[in-house]
Amino acid sequence: MAHASDGRSMEFKLPDLGEGLTEAEIVRWLVEVGDVVAVDQPVVEVETAKAMVEVPCPYGGVVTARFGEEGTELPVGAPLVTVAVGATAAEGPARASGTDAGSGTGTDEARAAEPPAAEKEPEGSGNVLVGYGTSEAPARRRRVRPERRVATGASGRANGWARDAGQTTGPAVRTAEPVEGPVPVISPLVRRLARQNDMDLRELTGSGPDGLILRADVEYALRAAAAQGGRTADPEAGTSRVPDAASAASSASRSDGTRVPLKGVRGAVADKLSRSRREIPDATCWVDADATGLMRARTAMNASGGPKISLVALLARICTAALARFPELNSTVDTQAREIVRLDGVHIGFAAQTDRGLVVPVVRDAHARDAESLTAEFARLTEAARAGRLTPGELTGGTFTLNNYGVFGVDGSTPIINHPEAAMLGVGRIVPKPWVHDGELAVRQVVQLSLTFDHRVCDGGTAGGFLRYVADCVEQPAVLLRTL
Numbered sequence: 300m301a302h303a304s305d306g307r308s309m310e311f312k313l314p315d316l317g318e319g320l321t322e323a324e325i326v327r328w329l330v331e332v333g334d335v336v337a338v339d340q341p342v343v344e345v346e347t348a349k350a351m352v353e354v355p356c357p358y359g360g361v362v363t364a365r366f367g368e369e370g371t372e373l374p375v376g377a378p379l380v381t382v383a384v385g386a387t388a389a390e391g392p393a394r395a396s397g398t399d400a401g402s403g404t405g406t407d408e409a410r411a412a413e414p415p416a417a418e419k420e421p422e423g424s425g426n427v428l429v430g431y432g433t434s435e436a437p438a439r440r441r442r443v444r445p446e447r448r449v450a451t452g453a454s455g456r457a458n459g460w461a462r463d464a465g466q467t468t469g470p471a472v473r474t475a476e477p478v479e480g481p482v483p484v485i486s487p488l489v490r491r492l493a494r495q496n497d498m499d500l501r502e503l504t505g506s507g508p509d510g511l512i513l514r515a516d517v518e519y520a521l522r523a524a525a526a527q528g529g530r531t532a533d534p535e536a537g538t539s540r541v542p543d544a545a546s547a548a549s550s551a552s553r554s555d556g557t558r559v560p561l562k563g564v565r566g567a568v569a570d571k572l573s574r575s576r577r578e579i580p581d582a583t584c585w586v587d588a589d590a591t592g593l594m595r596a597r598t599a600m601n602a603s604g605g606p607k608i609s610l611v612a613l614l615a616r617i618c619t620a621a622l623a624r625f626p627e628l629n630s631t632v633d634t635q636a637r638e639i640v641r642l643d644g645v646h647i648g649f650a651a652q653t654d655r656g657l658v659v660p661v662v663r664d665a666h667a668r669d670a671e672s673l674t675a676e677f678a679r680l681t682e683a684a685r686a687g688r689l690t691p692g693e694l695t696g697g698t699f700t701l702n703n704y705g706v707f708g709v710d711g712s713t714p715i716i717n718h719p720e721a722a723m724l725g726v727g728r729i730v731p732k733p734w735v736h737d738g739e740l741a742v743r744q745v746v747q748l749s750l751t752f753d754h755r756v757c758d759g760g761t762a763g764g765f766l767r768y769v770a771d772c773v774e775q776p777a778v779l780l781r782t783l
Contacts, residue, residue, distance in 0.1 A: 307383070307384050307385070308363060308381050308382070308383050308384070309358045309360070309381065309382050309383075309384050310378050310380075310381045311342075311356050311357065311358060311378070311379050311380050311381070311382060312376050312377060312378050312379060312508075313345070313354070313373050313374070313375050313376060313377050313378075313379050314354065314375070315375050316345075316347055316352060316375070316691060321374060321375055322347075322372055322373060322374045322375065323345035323346060323347045323352070323372070323373060323375075324345060324346045324347075324370065324371070324372045324373075324562070324563060325343060325344075325345055325367050325368070325369050325370065325371050325372075325373065326344045326345060326346045326351065326369065327343070327344040327369060328342070328343050328344075328365060328369060329341050329342055329343055329344060329353070330342045330343075330362050330365075330380070331362070331365075332362050332363065332364060332365060333361065333362065334361070334362050335360070335361055335362075336356055336358075336359060336360065336361075336362055336382065337359050338356075338357060338358065338359040339355045339356070339357065340355060340356060340359075341353035341354060341355045341356075342354060342355070342356045342362070342379065342380055343379060343380075345373075346563050346564075346655075347563075347691065350687070350688075350689045350690055350691050350693075350694060351655075351687040351688065351689075352690070352691075354379065356379075356380060356382060358382040358384050359382070359384065359385075360382040360383045360384040360385055361382065361383045362380055362381070362382055363381045363382065363383050364380060364381040365379070365380050366378040366379055366380065367379075372513070372514060372515075372562070374507060374511060374513065376508065376511075377507060377508055377511070378508060483505055483507075483509065483510050483511050483512055489512060489513065489514050489517055492514060492517050492518070493517050496517075496521055498517065498520065498521070500512055500517075503516055503517070503520060563655070563656075564655045564656040564657070564658065565656045568656060568657055571717070571718055572715050574718050575715050575716050575717070575718040576715060578634070578718065579716050579718060579753050579755075580753065580754045580755060581715070581716050581751050581752065581753060581754065582751070582752060582754050582759070582762070583713045583749055583750065583751045583752075584749070584750055584752075584759070584762055584763055584766055585711060585725075585747060585748060585749035585750070585766070586747075586748055586766055586767070586770050587745055587746070587747050587748075588745070588746055588747075588748055588769075588770040588773045588774050589734055589736065589743045589744070589745060589773075589774045590729050590743075590744045590745065590746045590773050590774070591736075591743045591744045591774075592773070592774055592775055592776055593610075593613060593772075593773045593774070593776050594610075594729070594744050596613075596776040597610060597613060600670070605671070606671055606674060606675065607674070608670045608671065608674050609673075609674045609677060609678070611649065611677055611701065611703055612670050612671075612673035612674040612677055613670060613776075614701060614703070614724075614726060614773075615647050615649075615662065615665055615673050615677070615701055616668075616669070616670055616673060616779070617769055617772040617773065617779065618645075618647060618665075618699060618701060618724055618769065619645050619647070619665050619666045620768075620772065620779055621765050621768045621769050621772070622645050622666070622699060622765075623666070624764075624765070624768060625757075625761055625764060625765040625768070626641050627639075627641070627721075627756050627757040627761050628699065628721055628722040628752060628756065628757065628761070628762070628765055629641065629642050629645055629698050629699055629721070629722075630642055630698075630721045630756050631698070631719045631720065631721060632719070632721070632753065632755050632756065639755070639756050642698045644663075644664055644666065644698065645664070645665045645666035645698055645699060646661050646662065646663050646664065646665060646696055646697050646698045646699075647661070647662045647665040647697065647698075647699055647700070647701055648660065648661045648662075648697030648699070648700040648701070648717060648720075649662070649677065649680075649700065649701045649702070649703070650700065650701075650702045650703070650704070651680075651681055651684045651685075653684050653685055653687070654685075655687060658684050658689065658694060659694065659697065659700060659717055660680035660681070660683070660684055660689055660693050660694060661680075661693060661694065661695065661696055661697040662676050662677065662680065663696070680693060697717060697720060698720060699720060699721075699722055699723070699724075700716075700717045700720060700722075700723040700724070701723075701724050701726070702714050702723055702724065702725045702726065703726045704725060704726070704727065705726050705727045705728035705729060705746070706728075708728055709727060709728065710727040710728060710730075710747045711725070711727050711747045711749060712725050712727070712749060713725075713749065713751060714749075714751050715751070716751055716752075716753060720753075721752060721753040721755075721756045721757075722750060722751065722752040722753065722756075722762075722765075723750070723751045723752075724748065724749070724750055724766075724769065725748070725749040725750070725751065726746060726747075726748060727746055727747040727748070727749075728746070729744050729745070729746045730744070730745060730746075731743070731744060731745070732744075732745040746773065748766060748769060748770055748773070749766075750762055750765060750766040750769075
């Protein structure tokens with residue numbers, strides 16, 4: 300184990316944040332170069348596709364380098380900070396004197412002073428992110444690649460994607476001869492971006508650790524190609540070619556309007572909804588219900604003392620009772636095995652609109668909770684969503700979604716199923732409307748309910764039976780007594 304008095308410089312890399320996430324964006328640095336940090340002290344706040352997370356450092360000492368500006372997207376395994384273990388605050392500036400804190404790049408001498416990977420045995424708690432894989436990654440020998448800058452000047456061209464001679468900002472684009480073997484890319488977003496623009500990733504040498512190709516490398520290569528008039532050099536014949544995708548991108552960039560990147564929460568939502576539309580043959584049925592009885596029951600509950608019961612908690616309790624009667628809707632489809640998997644537990648997700656976009660926190664084991672417990676959990680998750688403190692584990696694993704779009708003042712909707720679930724109940728606003736009650740026209744509190752379901756898991760009869768049971772419970776909450 301490394302001791303605190305040995306003065307070693309430890310490199311802390313972006314850990315695996317769990318749930319298949321491969322990259323994160325730096326939102327806010329919590330430390331400066333020269334600061335003294337304790338073991339497990341958060342050093343940076345990052346945003347993944349699912350949550351905002353404060354990342355604690357497993358080493359104690361003085362921060363000697365930071366890697367990446369705020370707004371930079373880093374892949375898992377990329378360096379975050381280096382820490383001089385056991386150094387004092389006075390030693391920090393001396394160790395960091397050769398390090399550019401703003402750009403996050405350290406000197407060659409600082410890296411050369413580090414012991415070989417096989418000799419490092421850093422001391423730390425291992426609590427990088429509780430529950431998301433904190434074990435030390437296997438040591439790797441860093442590959443040193445000679446950097447070849449793209450030739451500029453008279454020709455302004457080189458093999459691969461070239462950099463414009465007049466361009467002075469942005470990441471340095473390095474080129475490499477196409478080689479056999481795996482391309483050093485982790486992020487599927489980078490592969491998709493290259494594929495959409497007809498770019499061969501083998502022609503690029505990445506600027507990330509160990510030559511990892513980052514999204515910034517691909518984007519800069521596209522901009523460089525567009526700056527050259529849409530023409531790049533053919534690495535084999537030396538003749539020029541015109542990439543159609545790059546030309547299209549150049550034309551689009553000249554159009555009026557503001558371009559907003561699909562990343563973070565917005566990007567994750569876009570990907571998931573698109574996948575749902577592609578894979579799930581959904582259908583929607585709906586019904587109007589007289590919610591006067593439910594509203595009166597809630598008023599009576601809250602008048603009896605104790606914690607106030609929320610309307611969404613009562614609707615969730617109705618959903619768990621309905622799913623017990625119609626378990627086909629609490630399932631998912633295994634497309635590889637061509638099987639419907641009926642799930643034992645009911646984990647209800649609910650749509651929550653936040654400043655960062657739409658998120659769907661999940662109430663675990665909703666079938667085992669009463670109205671008070673559901674109310675408390677909905678309140679806790681809603682507050683965490685608004686504050687951006689939801690963990691990836693609180694945003695995944697749902698089996699059924701409750702979407703209360705009535706809070707936006709609308710009556711109906713045909714929502715998109717939250718893949719890979721099989722159904723979603725939508726609830727519109729509850730408003731006074733004329734309604735025939737006990738044979739007479741009266742003003743009642745009316746709500747529209749809609750059920751969107753995966754037609755692979757059931758037929759319309761099952762979906763209609765589920766929705767009718769939910770409506771009956773809304774109109775006559777005493778129906779629930781049969782299952783309590």
